[in-house]
Amino acid sequence: MLDLLPDGVVYYQTIRDESGEVVDFQLVYFNQQIANMAEGRYEVSPGLLLLGDNTAHEASIRPLFEEYKAVLTQRTLREYDYFDPNLKGYFSLRINKLNDGVLVCSRLIDKTASLRIQQQATLLQNVLNGSINGIMAYRSLRDEAGHIVDFELQSANKAAEEMLGQQAGEIVGKTLRELYPEEIEMGLFDWYCQAVERGEPQRTQARYHEPVGIRWLDLSANPLDDGIVVTFIDITSSREAQVQIDNQASLFRTMSQSVPDLGVLVCDRDYRILFANGDLPAIFLTEIKDLVGHMLEEILPAEMAAYIRQNFSDALAGRSRYMNEEIADQYYEVFVGPVNDSEGQTVMAVATLRNITAVKHAQQQLESSVNELKRSNQNLEQFAYVASHDLQEPLRKIQSFGDVLRDQYEEVLGDQGTDLIRRMQSAASRMSVLIRDLLMYSRIASYREAFGKIDLNQVLSEVTDDLEAIIADKKAIIKAETLPIIQGSALQLRQLFQNLLSNSLKFNRANVPPVIEITTQNRSATELPFWSESDKKASAYVEITVSDNGIGFDPAYSERIFHVFQRLHGRSEYNGTGIGLAIVQKVIENHQGDIRATAAPGEGATFTILLPCR
Template sequence: MTYKTQANASTKEAAYIEIFKALPGNSILLQADKGCYKILACTRGYLKISGVKEVDIIDKCIFDVFPSNPHDHNDTGESNLRDSLDYVLQSKETHELPVQRYDTENEEGTFRKRYWNVVNTPVILEKGEVNYIIHTVSEITELIKTGELKEKLKGLEILQNIILQLPAAIGIVKGSNHVLELANASALNLWGKNKDILGKPILESIPELEGQGIIELFNEVLLSGEPHFDNDVIVTTFRKGTREVRYFDRTFLPYYELNNNKPSGIFIMSHDVTEKVEAKKYAEEAKKEAERQKRLYETINGNTPDLIYVFDLEYKFTYANKALLNMWGSTWEQSVGKGLLENGYEPWHAEMHEREIDQVVATRSSIRGEVSFPHAIYGRRVYDYIFVPVFGENGEVESVAGTTRDITELKLAELSLRESDERFRNLADDSPMFVFIIDDSPEAPVSYWNKTWLQYTGLALEEAKGRAWNGIIHPDDIEEVMSHYLPAYQSQQAYYIPAIRVKRHDGIFRWHAFKGNPRYLANGAFNGFVGVGLDIHDQKLAQEALRQSEIQLQQKVAERTSELEKTVGELRRSNTNLEEFAYAASHDLKEPIRKIHFFSERLKHSLGDRMNSEEIRYFDRMESASKRMASLIDDLLTYSEVSLRPRVYELVDMNQLIGLVLEDLDLEIEDKAAVIRVDKLFTMQGHQRQLQQAFQNLIGNALKYSRPGIVPLINISYQQIIGKESGLKLTQEEQQKVFYSVSINDNGIGFEQAEAERIFNVFTRLHGNAEYKGTGIGLSIVRKVIENHNGHIWASSQPGVGSTFHILLPADSITKS
């Protein structure tokens, strides 16, 4: 029984209490407050049977109104009733006390022994909690204590033949030894015994009962005179000599001799309910499974993005899942039980669905449609829906169920696809090339040709579809077409037909090339080809002319080759002369400088202390200028040498080469306490002296341009990369080559990135001689060396942070360490 809370609860509660008082039967309404269980209302029948007045019990705890009998320790009425009420409050289930002694106090203050049948029923509100308990009683004192039960027991002898044939196991035991006086056939069969056991103590005849609690129950019933009932009790039986465990409902009633108020024996009745218990267990398991299926159903319905709902035949919603409630922006209470208009449907929309519901009921079949409807969050959306009939037990339509799916995105995708297809066809029709679409088939049926093809062949689109191209392609070229198409179709790869003849509308064949690419559906499934055809007729004719001139071209190439060989020889002689000139020029230039330096030193020594400070400064400047000149000549000589690509390469171990460079620079390294870290490098084909000069210039610059007061840190590292990973603008061939990328990084003074390219120019310096000595040729030499080895060099820097020089050397001739 469930009560729904309302805003005017107090008024309605009073009305409910008056209704309760007028109910038939013997009941009181209790407040579900554990411990007290206050009486809120009572029926007239209850007042009559209990002998109390309404004014004496309302708003009082039930146990204050009906206390236990303090003079009889066997009175368990209050404790059993309290346990029953507590159980109902906790389990939220009805509980029954089939036979309960509960003595009542009379006006004289004494207690009268009374027996009752008691049923306690919970009243549950919307929150799922027990708020009230209905306590219903019926008195069975006379049935238990007086003539009716006694008459029934006395009549057992009369009914013995009937009892002996009953399917329930029935017996009577007497005395403190529990002598078995009566046992019907079902009892004997249950115990696996015969009639010889009658007249003997039951444990002597059936020792297997020992330890099963039977004797203890006999003693309890004999002592208290109270009947005992239990259900679904596990009992060990010995039917046909086989031990079995079965379930029984048992009744133990005190047996009274005539004119004797003290029981002399016990009437026993046991009913085998094993099948019922097992069926109950099965039903409980089935119930659990059904509940699980229900939870699963509710979970799916509650979490699916589809809208799920049910209409009754009055067009009102009897069910709406979470997605539909979210679309409405309302709750179950606000929406279910209401019609379409009440849930925000526009009149035309509501009328349309009502007609469709009528149609489903009349035709007993489903109906499907599409409709646009506003969503509470996402605005107007497009939905696909289906209504289906729900049939009752009589075969008639009792309701209409529906599901609705949001297909807005699908509709937008379809629109986009149509627009895309339209754009494709417009572009294709404007193309000077043939454009076609081939369906998914090994026969290459064409489903689309653009206007260019149709105008060229003189066919209409419907005429050109399918294998119509078979009559347009030159018969001798059909095999060529299929030899390219079939392998591409089987592998779902692109194909290219370099040259086939296509007949024009005037019957003239022209050469064309065709290219086809696979096309796919949105789900990734292969769906044929889309391709183009290009007129190459003029190129094809030109090929023949080219072939005819090939012999002449080969002759000219031979003549030109001979001329080039002569030119190469002259270049070699010129390079030799240039080298000799460079050596002679450097020697002739360096000799006067050496003499200037030599004689200035002798003159300075000869004059000695006779020179003043200004004259000494002149000599120092002259010596400095001569040294710079000598250095410049050396650098020019080196630059002239590296400007010539080496004729012979050798195997160069870069690890050893860097070691030699660091040995040459050991004084500078020691003077500046520099820290130099070098990765394990590689071995390559190159020019040892040029490479050593290049790396000495780079490392020397890193030492020279260090920041004052900062320990120079120089890192030399490399990695193997593919050309396209370098970020440089390389040739197509270089992008696919393997390179070693070497980086020389320092923490020196750095420079502006804008100067990163200019520093490799000859005689370019970013600082004056007063700050840093140099000729401005060192980095030009480095670039020449790297270019002689088919490599690349570039720099990145930041003032005050340091510089990094990046070197890219081809690895095709490199042998790993």
């Protein structure tokens, strides 16, 4: 009777190993319809093994084996549509447990429908393989109580193969516990079970520890019949990038909090606050920590919101602005500018505000002090002019009346009276010279004329002309190299050379004609001598050395000699006011240079001058 049926009927006996695990099925019975369908394609005879005797067709037969095995385990009737590539047709299978085996009824599905199903399956497989996401389909494996104990992999697309480094043929048919035991410990197995039992999609992100490092996957589990379809994509790069962004945001937040007197405000293109931190002005309608997420108009008075919105609008248009603003009785240095993405598109606007109130108050105090100093200098200059005029006039009269007394009353005064008149006139003359030198020092200290190009050779020539008489009288020799042209004040540089040469001519050794040598060389800012205190604002300097063969001085006084009224000798030995070298140093300071004196008693003196070349 079974041979008369249009359906194929076959019965397989279970083959188990020593542990009782199902390892194959042995053919016991088949009807005529089975023989007809298998003719020329499969060998069918009682005793043949489903897997063991069909190794050439194992890839297509393996799914049948798993279905039969599942029926034995779950003791339930299963209906299964199966495409046999050798028979080139789809079959509808009904599988029942019978004793310790399975009874299978099969019916060939309509060829047209079979072809259409095959085409749809091919299309579906192509779509799945074209996806950039990994896709894997699992079938639930249950115990006798109906609890899910594992999942069997049914299929995997190309993306899954590439991401996992395994071919589908190597892993299809294996269980989750065999393939990915770490997912049990990670809790993903329980997560898959929930998706199946609840019939609801699930989504999560999972971190996998691999030999090459950490891998992050974004996983979605969607229930399908008594199984799940797991879709996943590698998000390691984006996850690491997000970690970097979070770290940078944390660093930026910490830095903005750590920098004193600095506040930061960031908005998007809709003028919604994205970030607010630090020392922001007390103009907001809510606390700084609550600003994020609000629109400008929600957190500021209308007039102030409109003003800030305009500045942010300029920034979002790609324009930056620096400005100083007085806000809520505080002074701020403000920068407003665009924030661009990797493609150069402006996506945000940022404002940084540095509270400079303390600096502003200090600046105002400094300006007040400078103005006060200017007024004091003006008063001092006026006083110096008046003092020089008013003091010089009585001195001139003292000398003039002394001349009259000495010329007209010499006989009456006698030798003693004449000597007193001479001493009086000498004192008046010294006072006149002292007042003149003080006035010159005051003028040089406060004089700020615009610098111009000065030929130092011309300056030196004019000075030696002025000193021609004393040079001739002392039979002095002046040797000078060619001097450079520099930026400076002609009047002050003339005073510099005149005082240095006058000193060399004055402090000569007895019966030894003075020899004065003037040399020069160029120096870069990195080649300045160790003693120089120049701020090195210039890139190049000229070094001028004025040396003589005079009496010299004790090196202990090499700095003291530049102080006002400092004299190393009495008036009876050498005349002078003790102001000449103080004027020299003031000229050097006005030219942002430096000077040093070296000497030894009886061996002459050397003055080394550094002047910037501009």
